[in-house]
Amino acid sequence: MLCDLLYIYFMNETFVSNWKSQVKKGTLTFIILNILKENEYYGYELIEQIRKHTEIEIAEGTLYPLMNRLKTENLVDSKWVEQETGIPRKYYCLTEMGTKTLVQMNEYWKNLENAIQKIIK
């Protein structure tokens, strides 16, 4: 009996943590685009912003392939900016298309949120 309960508890735990990581993975692009809405950031700063706003710990290296995809999609643009330290920073910003796309994404998210709120109640 106890074993069954423990089993159900642990199965549930893994299910929930898998689900959480899927949600995080699925919303990461959405989060990044929203962070870039206000300001332009360089890679490391962007990771810190993601952490600050969402408490999501991402595997840091995976940010760069993702940013490259967003760039080929024409949603973000990047530029190298020379620094006094001698090590330049690559700043990312939203393109016009990125801003427009984000408006649609945010709208969709709000509708989804409303719908989910109704279900949860």
Added chain:
Amino acid sequence: MKIEQIKFKQEASKRVYNDYMKRVKKVTNSLSKESQDDIYMEINSHIFEAIQQSTEGNEIDALLDIIEKLGSPEEVLKPLVADKKLEQATTTFNPIHILKALALNFTNGFSYIIFFVSYLLLLGFVFLIFAKILHPNETGLFLKDGQFKVLGISSGTEQDGFTEVLGSWFIPAMFFITLFFYMLITFTLKVKKHLNKK
């Protein structure tokens, strides 16, 4: 833009850093010089900024921590290299880039295996052009009693009742098939890349 190396106080940190950056270079060396430098500089900048913000007192500990969080270049940069290679391949039409891109994307889905096989088939047609020049009598499109038998090299020819039907048209025919396949593969690859984005 000149690539500036990060300066470290401890010898051990220097070695760890150099080793990591060497791995980054190795993973990206199939890309264009511009892409290679771009990735190198971005990782370099990440490590530098992270060191600046680090609260860890010991330099080597801070560096090891940063590198661990970044992940191994072989793993983390793989999708980036595969993407960039595919971009390069579909914009240049260079067969070597296409082959490399396909090899890198091999694990990304069944469709790439089909692309890969089609590409090998294409190389087969190219091979036949050379075979025809070297062994004109044994190479061709052979029919027997009006039915298709062999496209390629056949040792048993006339005595088996095989007739070669293309003759001097064989090379031009193979050339056009190669060209057709090539355009078809590159085009479908572009469509596939476009669909990937959706």
